[in-house]
Amino acid sequence: xxxxxxxxxSEAVVDLLxxxxxxxxxxxxxxxxxxxxxxxxxxxxxxxxMGVEMFHRCEQVGVRLGELGMSQEQAMTPFVAAVxxxxxxxxxxxxxxxxxxxxxxxxIVRDFYTEMAAHLDPENRAFxxxxxxxxxxxxxxxxxVRLAMxxxxxxxxxxxxxxxRIMGEAIHATQSVAVERDSLTALLVGGEPxxxxxxxxxxxxxxxxxxxxxxxxxxxxA
Amino acid sequence: xxxxxxxxxSEAVVDLLxxxxxxxxxxxxxxxxxxxxxxxxxxxxxxxxMGVEMFHRCEQVGVRLGELGMSQEQAMTPFVAAVxxxxxxxxxxxxxxxxxxxxxxxxIVRDFYTEMAAHLDPENRAFxxxxxxxxxxxxxxxxxVRLAMxxxxxxxxxxxxxxxRIMGEAIHATQSVAVERDSLTALLVGGEPxxxxxxxxxxxxxxxxxxxxxxxxxxxxA
Numbered sequence: 145x146x147x148x149x150x151x152x153x154s155e156a157v158v159d160l161l162x163x164x165x166x167x168x169x170x171x172x173x174x175x176x177x178x179x180x181x182x183x184x185x186x187x188x189x190x191x192x193x194m195g196v197e198m199f200h201r202c203e204q205v206g207v208r209l210g211e212l213g214m215s216q217e218q219a220m221t222p223f224v225a226a227v228x229x230x231x232x233x234x235x236x237x238x239x240x241x242x243x244x245x246x247x248x249x250x251x252i253v254r255d256f257y258t259e260m261a262a263h264l265d266p267e268n269r270a271f272x273x274x275x276x277x278x279x280x281x282x283x284x285x286x287x288x289v290r291l292a293m294x295x296x297x298x299x300x301x302x303x304x305x306x307x308x309r310i311m312g313e314a315i316h317a318t319q320s321v322a323v324e325r326d327s328l329t330a331l332l333v334g335g336e337p338x339x340x341x342x343x344x345x346x347x348x349x350x351x352x353x354x355x356x357x358x359x360x361x362x363x364x365x366a
Numbered sequence: 367x368x369x370x371x372x373x374x375x376s377e378a379v380v381d382l383l384x385x386x387x388x389x390x391x392x393x394x395x396x397x398x399x400x401x402x403x404x405x406x407x408x409x410x411x412x413x414x415x416m417g418v419e420m421f422h423r424c425e426q427v428g429v430r431l432g433e434l435g436m437s438q439e440q441a442m443t444p445f446v447a448a449v450x451x452x453x454x455x456x457x458x459x460x461x462x463x464x465x466x467x468x469x470x471x472x473x474i475v476r477d478f479y480t481e482m483a484a485h486l487d488p489e490n491r492a493f494x495x496x497x498x499x500x501x502x503x504x505x506x507x508x509x510x511v512r513l514a515m516x517x518x519x520x521x522x523x524x525x526x527x528x529x530x531r532i533m534g535e536a537i538h539a540t541q542s543v544a545v546e547r548d549s550l551t552a553l554l555v556g557g558e559p560x561x562x563x564x565x566x567x568x569x570x571x572x573x574x575x576x577x578x579x580x581x582x583x584x585x586x587x588a
Contacts, residue, residue, distance in 0.1 A: 169401075169410065169411070169414065172398065172401075172414060172418075173398050173399075173401055173402040173414070176394065176395050176398030176399065176402075176417065177395075177398065177399060177402065179391075179394075179395055180395040180398075180399065185439040185442055185443065185446070186439055188391065189391070189428075189438075189439075192391065192394060192395070192421055192424075193421075193425075195398065196394075196418050196421050196422075199414055199415075199418050200418075202414075203415075206411075216411075217407045217408055217411075220407055221407065224407070
């Protein structure tokens, strides 16, 4: 594959951009559905704003794929099944489960793509890093969850269980994405001299560690 | 009520902006839900884009309300029940019903607020007109509906019936919004010397006429 200037574009770059943009498109849809379930107008607006921010990033990734001479639709297609399956298996039953899923799931996805992007060339790595920067809407989520738990002491237990389930499903989904395409598997286990399956294990350990920190911020036991 | 410069702000202006911004927030949520049901990535992106545009307008109306010294949440609150009831009574069963609803419903809502805004002072009227300008995403909807009907000749009949139901529900919802607040009823029947219930009848006749034109564009019988 070659980009507009004729330079070669690695399959791994196109696959990562495709997977990331479909994750963002689905994230937008999921956050909008959370907004629809949310009874408070203040929180509704906050979740809608976060979802819209995710869609804008999806569009920016589309522009980047266009610069590389690639169709965003084609780049997203191989990852539709794995991402849709994640959302299918983790349908929230109320708005609090929805936003805990948005916060926990988005964090894991963000960490995973950051790990994967570390193996890319500097220009594509820099682009991925920009796309994965926290958009800031997450603070509103932390506030809403903490506020809701103040009013209902038993809520913390239910949401902690739910967050653990999301963690499991998200790890499963990111692994599925990684093995979906040879290019990504190669990136993961062979991206750098000496990296191997032990490195993959360490990567998931780092992602789990970051998850624990996010759970503490929410006031939930990991 | 007074704005930041101390000028008096009519209740009708605040009510219209509040009703419009909640209609846009719900429209965003409904379009995102349609995107989620849509199997084709091209159409999915188009509906998401339209929904995001609607949310941006909701935010612009929020900025305007802020300039007038009003809280957007407070201004939206009286209209939540009527708008939610509309969406509750017109849940699409597939993505084509969803986008026909978005197109037909958004058109009626747009026409209704344009009619209402005609009775406002020039500055607020100009603002409402800007917010109600067609964002352009509607063309994508017309194309998708026509394309789907080419592949399934019986689809036209089902979607025409559905569009008629949406028309009825939307007229019911806009009437509910108008009678929800004395200020809006007064705007509608007493906005100008000589306006009366006959004028309200003529307004709904104009809205119905515009609906018929939209149905023809979709290739559906009204």
